[in-house]
Amino acid sequence: MSKGVWIAGGGVICGIGENLHACLDAFEKMQPGMATMQHLHSVHAQTFPVVEVKAGNAALAERAGMPAHWSRTALLSMIAAKEAIQSAGIGELKQYRTGLVSANTVGGMDKTEHFMEAFLTDQSKGRLKEVVHHECGSITELVADALAIRHHVSTISTACSSGANALMYGARMIRSGMLDVVIAGGTDALTRFTLNGFNTLMILDQQKCRPFDDTRTGLNLGEGAGYVVLVSDAVAEKVKPWCKLSGFANANDAYHQTASSPEGIGNYKAMQGALQMAALEPADIDYINLHGTGTQNNDSSEGLAIERLFAPAFPPVSSTKSFTGHTLGASGGIEAVFAALAVKEGIIYPNAQFTTQMKELPFKPATTFSRGNTLTHVMSNSFGFGGNCSSLVFSK
Amino acid sequence: MKAYIQGTGCVSAQDSSIFPETIREYEGNRLPVADPDYKQWIDIKQIRRMGRVIKMGVAASHISLQDAGLKMPDAIIMGTAYGCLADTGVFLNKLVTQQEDMLTPTAFIQSTHNTVGGQIALLLGCHAYNNTFVHGAFSLENALQDSLLFMQEDPSRKVLAGAVEEITDYSHAILSRFGLYKNGVAAGEGAAFFVLSAEKNANSQAELTAVEMLYKPASKEETGSHIEKFLNRNGLQPSDIDLLITGRNGGDDSYYEAIEADLFATQPVAKFKHLFGEFPTAAAFALWMATGILKKQEAPKAIMVKGEAPAKIKRILIWNHHNTTHHSLILVSAC
Numbered sequence: 001m002s003k004g005v006w007i008a009g010g011g012v013i014c015g016i017g018e019n020l021h022a023c024l025d026a027f028e029k030m031q032p033g034m035a036t037m038q039h040l041h042s043v044h045a046q047t048f049p050v051v052e053v054k055a056g057n058a059a060l061a062e063r064a065g066m067p068a069h070w071s072r073t074a075l076l077s078m079i080a081a082k083e084a085i086q087s088a089g090i091g092e093l094k095q096y097r098t099g100l101v102s103a104n105t106v107g108g109m110d111k112t113e114h115f116m117e118a119f120l121t122d123q124s125k126g127r128l129k130e131v132v133h134h135e136c137g138s139i140t141e142l143v144a145d146a147l148a149i150r151h152h153v154s155t156i157s158t159a160c161s162s163g164a165n166a167l168m169y170g171a172r173m174i175r176s177g178m179l180d181v182v183i184a185g186g187t188d189a190l191t192r193f194t195l196n197g198f199n200t201l202m203i204l205d206q207q208k209c210r211p212f213d214d215t216r217t218g219l220n221l222g223e224g225a226g227y228v229v230l231v232s233d234a235v236a237e238k239v240k241p242w243c244k245l246s247g248f249a250n251a252n253d254a255y256h257q258t259a260s261s262p263e264g265i266g267n268y269k270a271m272q273g274a275l276q277m278a279a280l281e282p283a284d285i286d287y288i289n290l291h292g293t294g295t296q297n298n299d300s301s302e303g304l305a306i307e308r309l310f311a312p313a314f315p316p317v318s319s320t321k322s323f324t325g326h327t328l329g330a331s332g333g334i335e336a337v338f339a340a341l342a343v344k345e346g347i348i349y350p351n352a353q354f355t356t357q358m359k360e361l362p363f364k365p366a367t368t369f370s371r372g373n374t375l376t377h378v379m380s381n382s383f384g385f386g387g388n389c390s391s392l393v394f395s396k
Numbered sequence: 397m398k399a400y401i402q403g404t405g406c407v408s409a410q411d412s413s414i415f416p417e418t419i420r421e422y423e424g425n426r427l428p429v430a431d432p433d434y435k436q437w438i439d440i441k442q443i444r445r446m447g448r449v450i451k452m453g454v455a456a457s458h459i460s461l462q463d464a465g466l467k468m469p470d471a472i473i474m475g476t477a478y479g480c481l482a483d484t485g486v487f488l489n490k491l492v493t494q495q496e497d498m499l500t501p502t503a504f505i506q507s508t509h510n511t512v513g514g515q516i517a518l519l520l521g522c523h524a525y526n527n528t529f530v531h532g533a534f535s536l537e538n539a540l541q542d543s544l545l546f547m548q549e550d551p552s553r554k555v556l557a558g559a560v561e562e563i564t565d566y567s568h569a570i571l572s573r574f575g576l577y578k579n580g581v582a583a584g585e586g587a588a589f590f591v592l593s594a595e596k597n598a599n600s601q602a603e604l605t606a607v608e609m610l611y612k613p614a615s616k617e618e619t620g621s622h623i624e625k626f627l628n629r630n631g632l633q634p635s636d637i638d639l640l641i642t643g644r645n646g647g648d649d650s651y652y653e654a655i656e657a658d659l660f661a662t663q664p665v666a667k668f669k670h671l672f673g674e675f676p677t678a679a680a681f682a683l684w685m686a687t688g689i690l691k692k693q694e695a696p697k698a699i700m701v702k703g704e705a706p707a708k709i710k711r712i713l714i715w716n717h718h719n720t721t722h723h724s725l726i727l728v729s730a731c
Contacts, residue, residue: 386514
């Protein structure tokens, strides 16, 4: 790459912690966040464990400095974005050309699904303030306005790979010299819409999910938000950045609207493309933060694609979704923060609930937390519906 | 960074010629797409299952690829503000009325915002870069900007870029309650796609010179000065613009008029939303029209608001704004 793009900081809120420090603590203590839902109201509450952020909207609104009637998606986004900016230590944003590139999959759906109850009985009914932020982009603007970001504001929605694509777009704008700083990542709150949607696909586990385990039967949905602060070379010189975003690629599986190809063509191409941009060989990767949802299909496709690309030597791999659940549009952002921090502090995250190695794979995930490893290059995978596959590489 | 427009395709409320023999007029405040025969592009078995917005997107993207003589793009980059509203509505309706019971996956699968981009890739067997921007009236503009940045990394790449939007009964009822369709403003929908290439060749129809977004300007003055600076950065003055295409929608157009009077007092001005309707990605139709105008060196009479396009049309500026908060500037030049 001609110009560098650096990670100056990151922030996360999810079902295992209200900030990045709390998340790390949960990893270290092997405390996954799956539980019976407390905040979402669904008839499936007793059937499917979820990984909710352990706070109601009133408490989140207070932390975010936003009204409590706004979509939970915006509240989570604001909390994680603020933490990211504070951690970056780059001072006031207004001195830079700053952008916000945020991803989400269903915008203000948590409010829309409530609105629909009245609207469907009579189209003149339902409070409009519940649908005013339905659009994905509207959620991003609530946060951009609260952070006084005006140079660039955009929203990406490519299902479960959305957050990773937000980092790519942000990086492109920094490399081209358009912006100095980009807050990039994603957010999604749990909704009945997504819970029921994934239920119709029969890929929700009624137990804690078991990514990359031969006994896996599905995913647990989670919620949260995660953002990194991407900065240019010039801004990076003023601070001590965590690491560099050295490579990224997005490819399409072009196999099925929701299922992955058995051999993981899109996954392979995304990982290969990211390595190529970073000018690295597979053997240079020291840890992979897997997409690892816990579904039969994903883990098998992703695993086989990793085998094809990395065999015979496999780096440590693990899925942090075994703690956080699948946070959909947020996952690429949350896991980018985890991956960037992994480079900075030499952390390998554990894969919880693991018992049995997958028959078709010659490797198994790391199951214990460790710090102080020498990690020069870390890969983060995010794959989704619509065949969208993205990989990011973070380097020292 | 600039690119060349190698092919265009659109499915809109009008027929697919920029000089339509007859302009379709609609009663009321809704301009639905004049559905083409989708069998031309999509297998009949798939048509039945496919949402309307997907069909529009697949059709428009295929027309643009055909026009460009390109079989396989190196990227598919889309914009849509509302996404797949019909399937979202179907799933929401069943979710609420059936109280989360006995739901089926089809509508959910087709409800995700990247469905159209994913289906285009699936039908083409295209494993390339694939992205979907969902940012209101900046969705198309970000798709174009990402395309330009993607080609900057490798100028041999050819990108399929475009936008889709659909109106549904639910969305129309809700947006009407927000007061969007007053004073003659009509809702629109449709799909428009472009094949972009960093390299110019005999197929190049127009040059996509620059794209810019302006978010929440504090005043008309800031907007005017921003437009002027945008032109200056591209080595131009307002007087160099041969045709200004604005997003006038028949409602309150005073914002356009005030800045035009300041910057473009003597320039010919056109509009397009009376033909295609108002929706967040409507500027895609202005770009589609501008490409045709530059290629044919003639502007259809039906679009002119003020003055006449000159005999030689070199530069067109598209300026669209949504609620005065989201301004998009797309500069297109003859090549």
